Amino acid sequence: MLLDDKIYLGTSTRPEYLALKYGNRHGLITGATGTGKTVSLQIMAEGFSRAGVPVFCADVKGDLSGIAVSGEGKDFLLKRAADIGLGDEYDFKAFPTIFWDLFGRQGHPVRTTVSEMGALLLARMLDLNDTQEGVLNIAFKLADDEGLLLLDLKDLRALLVEIQGRGKEVSVKYGNVSTASIGAIQRSLLVLEQQGGENFFGERAMEIADLMRTTSDGQGYISVLAADELMRAPRLYATFLLWLLSELFEELPEVGNPDKPKLVFFFDEAHLLFDDAPKALIDKVEQVVKLVRSKGVGVYFVTQNPMDVPEPVLAQLGNRVQHALRAYTPREQKAVRVAAETFRPNPAFSTEEVITQLGTGEALVSTLEEKGIPAMVGRTMIRPPSSRLGPILPEERRNIIANSPVAGLYDTGIDRQSAFEVLADRARQKQDAEQRQQIEDERENRERSYQKDHEPSRRTTRSRSSRQTPTEAAINSLARTVANRLGNALVRGILGSLKRGR
Secondary structure, three states: OOOOOEEEEOOOEEEEHHHHHHHHOOOOEEOOOOOOHHHHHHHHHHHHHHOOOEEEEEEEEHHHHHHHEEEEOOOOHHHHHHHHOHHHHOOOOOOEEEEOOOOOOOOOOOOEOOHHHHHHHHHHOOOOOOOHHHHHHHHHHHHHHHHHHHHHHHHHHHHHHHHHHOOOHHHHOOOOOOOOHHHHHHHHHHHHHHOOOOOOEEEOOOOOHOOOEEEOOOOOEEEEEEEEHHHHHHHHHHHHHHHHHHHHHHHOOOOOOOOOEEOOOOOOOOHHHHHHOOHHHHHHHHHHHHHHHOOEEEEEEEEEHHHHOOOOHOOOEEEEEEEEOOOHHHHHHHHHHHHHOOOOOOOOOHHHHHHHOOOEEEEEEOOOOOHHOEEEEEEEEEEEOOOOOOOOOOOHHHHHHHHOOOOOOOOOOOOOOHHHHHHHHHHHHHHHHHHHHHHHHHHHHHHHHHHHHHHHHHHHHHHHOOOOOOHHHHHHHHHHHHHHHHHHHHHHHHHHHHHHHO
16 A cells, blocks of 8 residues: 555545655645644655655644654554554654754744845835835845845844935935835834844855755655744744745756655645735746746645635645535635535535535545546545654654754854944944044144134135035035944944843
8 A cells, every 4th residue: 555656645435645756746735723734744744754755844833743753553543544444554653853943942943144035025024015115125236236245134224224324325326215115114124023033034044955855764854844933923934935935946956857856845824925915926926836846846735725825826736635624604615616626526426515524534635647637536534644643742852953964053143244244334434534534623723723823824825725615514414424323223233132142
């Protein structure tokens, strides 16, 4: 029943498999809360790992962490294995796991830089409107032109202060930059920081290669992102996963149609990605999902309702596992019809009726068969997992993290010179120059005063040569204002940083 080139999912009137060579054709796991979506995700991740395929998934409720330790022979698991014909082939084992956490508490820290995130995704994370996004694009362009590294949020804050101080110059060169738009971005950055976003931006940035590790015996590592706390900031969660998906698309080479995926990416709570998303962003998601397949990456969306996924994206998801849906309201009834219509019909039953009758651990399964044709949908009893059902203990997690193949690589942050330090140094130099000029002006004033009393003819010539024109005076006044404003803002940033470090 267990085959080398397929993942066994469960049994309907026949064993139901997911063929590895179609694993990069993407997929969908849907169903109401408590119907078994997490277990389906777990057994699929196990199957890919056994086949040597690395997996990335988010642990939204905390109970997916059990994949890192061996399961136990509980009666209901053994009975399920016997009922579906798995029998003696059912084993218990732990799977190689790397735990990650944006906050660095339940796994290795996950970081990227502001520059790597890019203006589009950062604007989505900050919930900016079109005008504010335009200003953010100008900030990124200015940073590129002036060689300013944007690594963390304090770099971006310092750059926004710099732009505000140079408002007329920047507006003439790049386009209008209003104080109101900069203020709105700064307020959104404050909200992002309060949600824990400052932990995400910085160095060392995550290397995609560390998500694609395999063990010495050929098993794929399962990267589990602790997302129970992260879900309190759903926009941060969704944008992070979208960034990670786009990084995979940008960095991985084309491989065509491999015998098995290079990586499988599970996007849990997928509706958060599409809720209130602008059409431009959805179009880009559709494009990435469509093209990342040729990089050998399979993307599996996990959500409660197929209607949570836009139709253009839904059309690209070839492997489907549908758990029970409820149909108490008109919208829910429509969702059941939509879900039923996405399957290849089975003459043995009405798909629309069965969706509402499925029990926990049951699902309608349809995967791609030969030539990429969807199989006829089957009412399937999902196989029990080999790893533990439910969460692991804190001491078990700590032990796994300590012995992880990436232990020590990301655990300590790096704060190298970037825009914040460069702009702070530039402001100090400007202030020093202003102070030196002030001292020189005072010295010259004293000299002129002396000459006025003792050498009137020389006084007239010298005073003319040192007098500022109205234009020069205005320029110097503006420079002092910019320097003082930037210097004060950076002082506040430095104080904030010291407080956070305590």
